[in-house]
Amino acid sequence: MPDAPPAVLQVLPALVSGGVERGTVEIAQAIAGAGLRSLVASAGGPLAAEVEAVGGRHLTLPLDRKSPAALLSNAAALRRIVRAEGVRILHARSRFPAWSALMAARATGASFVTTYHGTYNEGFPGKRLYNSVMARGDRVIAISEHIAEVVRTRHGVGPDRLRVIPRGVDPVRFDPDTVAPDRIEALRRAWSLPPGRPVILLPARLTRWKGQGVLLRAVAGWPEPRPVVVLAGDAQGRDAYVAELRAEAGDLGVDVRLPGPVSDMAAAFLAADLVIHASTEAEAFGRTVIEAQAMGRPVIASDLGGPRETVEEGVTGWRVPPGDDRALAGAIARALAMPPDVRHAMDAATRAAVLARYTTRAMQDGTLAVYRELL
Structure with a gap:
């Protein structure tokens, strides 16, 4: 030719x-x-x-x-x-x-x-x-x-x-200003999220090294208002692991949702108060981290692999030792206790960081x- x-x-x-x-x-x-x-x-x-x-x-x-x-x-x-x-x-x-x-x-x-x-x-x-x-x-x-x-x-x-x-990440698809409130409300209804309680989202396929169990242990015994944990991701046939997560959440007294794959992730991030990356093995990059940040959501991430480059400590989120549920619990407590003006500034910083490079x-x-x- x-x-x-x-x-x-x-x-x-x-x-x-x-x-x-x-x-x-x-x-x-x-x-x-x-x-x-x-x-x-x-x-x-x-x-x-x-x-x-x-x-x-x-x-x-x-x-x-x-x-x-x-x-x-x-x-x-x-x-x-x-x-x-x-x-x-x-x-x-x-x-x-x-x-x-x-x-x-x-x-x-x-x-x-x-x-x-x-x-x-x-x-x-x-x-x-x-x-x-x-x-x-x-x-x-x-x-x-x-x-x-x-x-x-x-x-x-x-x-x-x-x-x-x-x-x-596509900053048009993942733009908090373009997500209509009814999209967020539809997810909250689908997930049966009660009002007034923090929502913690871990978006990842359901497999052990993604750290779903670490998050469940981190929020066990949390004082009122207890957070609702949403483990959004495809189990890819790992039914035994899903059953294990449900049983562990029940034993720990954690209110958990397992909605499977979520098609409207932009709305999902806005339905959450906090996004978690809890992998116990190094991620090559970690695309869900920058997707959450593009939506103005700070991320608590495992301190290994790609998120070391995308999560700036105290600016766009926090990093904790992988597999350390106590450290994760402490970071969650600090994040949820942020004053509104500090939270707003971090939300803006997370999106700005993505637009600058990712x-x-x-x-x-x-x-x-x-x-x-x-x-």
């Missing part, structure tokens, strides 16, 4: 849901907006239609399959796409399909870009080699300084190839700058 603009092809397993998938759509939009051709290859899913809606084109490949045969067949398919579409950059966002993309890039001369999205466990023999594909890009994008340090120390990637581009536009611009280096 000699007369067509250069194409950028993003590669990932599927487009069902999640931060990686949402980021793929956002970058697809930026690529199209920059006058390049925006392609995404995956096994498909609900977000494939969004790729098309923002000006990209989705190509269906079985990139969610994990086998040597799938790796080789996907590499061959990607090679054909690169040559037929004039792809100049292959951008891999997940490890197994990244190996196919790397093979296609090396065979065709296309530039290879990776986004290193997580710390990636190395508990099994050969896992570091498997993970290393995400550090083999001509440019390696780390989603936080925390991840950048992982890439430097594990894989020896230097500043010539490593770029730090934090995750971003927007979708900043993430898009940073990624386009990486592409321009290679084009």
Whole structure:
């Protein structure tokens, strides 16, 4: 396609849901907006239609399959796409399909870009080699300084190839001034929130390392008015863990709500008095933290991983040792006892901090700058 603009092809397993998938759509939009051709290859899913809606084109490949045969067949398919579409950059966002993309890039001369999205466990023999594909890009994008340090120390990637581009939040979608009161009230009714009691929200999928149990223990035995704890997130089939949380809350006398996934998170943040990040393992970034901050909600976060960069102690929230329910309880007590004028100032500071650095536009611009280096 000699007369067509250069194409950028993003590669990932599927487009069902999640931060990686949402980021793929956002970058697809930026690529199209920059006058390049925006392609995404995956096994498909609900977000494939969004790729098309923002000006990209989705190509269906079985990139969610994990086998040597799938790796080789996907590499061959990607090679054909690169040559037929004039792809100049292959951008891999997940490890197994990244190996196919790397093979296609090396065979065709296309530039290879990776986004290193997580710390990636190395508990099994050969896992570091498997993970290393995400550090083999001509440019390696780390989603936080925390991840950048992982890439430097594990894989020896230097500043010539490593770029730090934090995750971003849409400040229009997450804007407290645009959320109608009836949206908030609808959630309060759905969650059966009694008036006059503090609401503490922990937005995360329901899995043990996200620290739901830590929060329950932190508010156990709280004096009146007792807070209501909302654990908003998808259990992803972990029914036993949900039952365990309900039983623990009952034993501790904690008033808890488990509403499952929440579609209107902007309203959910405004329905809460305080937002908690209680993960006991390091988050690569922690997107819900900046979403809450964009809505003018201070966050109490575990002092590890990405939130160390997004939560400024005493300015946009507080950080506590991970897994320490007593420290978390103390931080919650201080936050709920803030005078209204101090709380208002912190609410404003949290949104200002997000607008200064952690927007979708900043993430898009940073990624386009990486592409321009290679084009």
